[in-house]
Amino acid sequence: AGQNDAALAAVTEARDRDPGLLRAWLVGAEIERRRGRTAAASDLLRGGVRCASAVTDATRERALAVVDRGLDDAECLHALGIVVQEHGLPFTPGLVCQLDAGLPHTALDYLAAATQAGSRAAAEQTARVFELVGLPDMAVPFDETVVGLAPDAVEARGDLSRTLWKSYRYAEAAHQARVARVLRSEDVGDATPEEGESASREAETALGDAALARLDADDVEGARVRLERARAAGGLNTAAIGELLALVDEAKQLR
Numbered sequence: 418a419g420q421n422d423a424a425l426a427a428v429t430e431a432r433d434r435d436p437g438l439l440r441a442w443l444v445g446a447e448i449e450r451r452r453g454r455t456a457a458a459s460d461l462l463r464g465g466v467r468c469a470s471a472v473t474d475a476t477r478e479r480a481l482a483v484v485d486r487g488l489d490d491a492e493c494l495h496a497l498g499i500v501v502q503e504h505g506l507p508f509t510p511g512l513v514c515q516l517d518a519g520l521p522h523t524a525l526d527y528l529a530a531a532t533q534a535g536s537r538a539a540a541e542q543t544a545r546v547f548e549l550v551g552l553p554d555m556a557v558p559f560d561e562t563v564v565g566l567a568p569d570a571v572e573a574r575g576d577l578s579r580t581l582w583k584s585y586r587y588a589e590a591a592h593q594a595r596v597a598r599v600l601r602s603e604d605v606g607d608a609t610p611e612e613g614e615s616a617s618r619e620a621e622t623a624l625g626d627a628a629l630a631r632l633d634a635d636d637v638e639g640a641r642v643r644l645e646r647a648r649a650a651g652g653l654n655t656a657a658i659g660e661l662l663a664l665v666d667e668a669k670q671l672r
Contacts (some may be wrong), residue, residue, distance in 0.1 A: 421448050427555075431547070432530040434558035439469045441555055443497070448549035450488045450621050461484050462497070469504045476503055506586055532559060537566045544576065569643060570624035571600045596620050603647060621647050 427450045432441040439510035450655050460486040466477055467478025490534040531539035544559035560577040574597035581590035595605045595616035600623065601653060605613040624647035631639035 421452060424448055425545075426529060427547075430532075430557040431558055434467045434515075434562075437470055438554055438558075439465050439501065439550065441465075443501070447488060457488055458488065462488075462493075465669065466497075466500055471505055472500050472503045476500055517538055532562060535566065537563055540566065541573075541576070544580065546578055548583070553580040556580040557584055557586075567627075569600060569627035569646075571597050574600065592616060596623070600624070600646070602646065 423451040425445055426521050428441040428444045428448070431438055432445065435441075442461050443665070446458040446461035449455075449461060449478035463481060463640050466472070466484065469581065476496075476499050480500050483490065483493045483496050523529075529539075533541060540559045540562040544563065547553070547556035547559065557577070557580050560573070561578050563573045564570070564577055565666070567570045578590045578593035578597065581587075581593060582631075591608075592615065594611070595608055595612060596619045598605055599620035605616050607617070624643045627649065628640040631637075631643060
């Protein structure tokens, strides 16, 4: 029971962060079915079908008409299979077994709470757990949280790019990879001018946000380094960054 509770809490956290994560709805429904809560399982199936953005109206209507039959019904399973296929997500056999057997029964409860409280380490660990058990799409929201907490961290961008790629979100994955290259002061590689400009703008913003965070922490040198990198990123705010950098240099000299 404890492992089911932990697994349900994990997928609920993932679903709250991104309601479009169809698999999080389906995993939750399977857990509720195992617990004998058929009404709760049907509610989760219905919610998942409604939130599946890439599904045709005909497929959605067919699935909604049979979800109340439950996960032991062949027609319900068939309809859900078509929903998942149209949504673009691969099947992972033994999905809930992997979650049940592979995770301590209280770990994800604490990790999810710590992530909500702003812990980068907890978000990173949760993302890697989901990736390890073959659920990269559920890892993406946690990798996005890490990027939000450390916008200039190249490794965090790499992790996000990898889980996006594994989730078949190729364009977003390529964009994050380009941002990581800009953050490393490298060329964006094989990209259109628009794609290169977008990556430069995001890298510039990330470094600017990181610089402000260092100023809040009274780390003038750390802020200066990040502003230098932001100016070199080639975004749209080079002049403004130069002015802020001059102010930071003045502050450093007064110390």
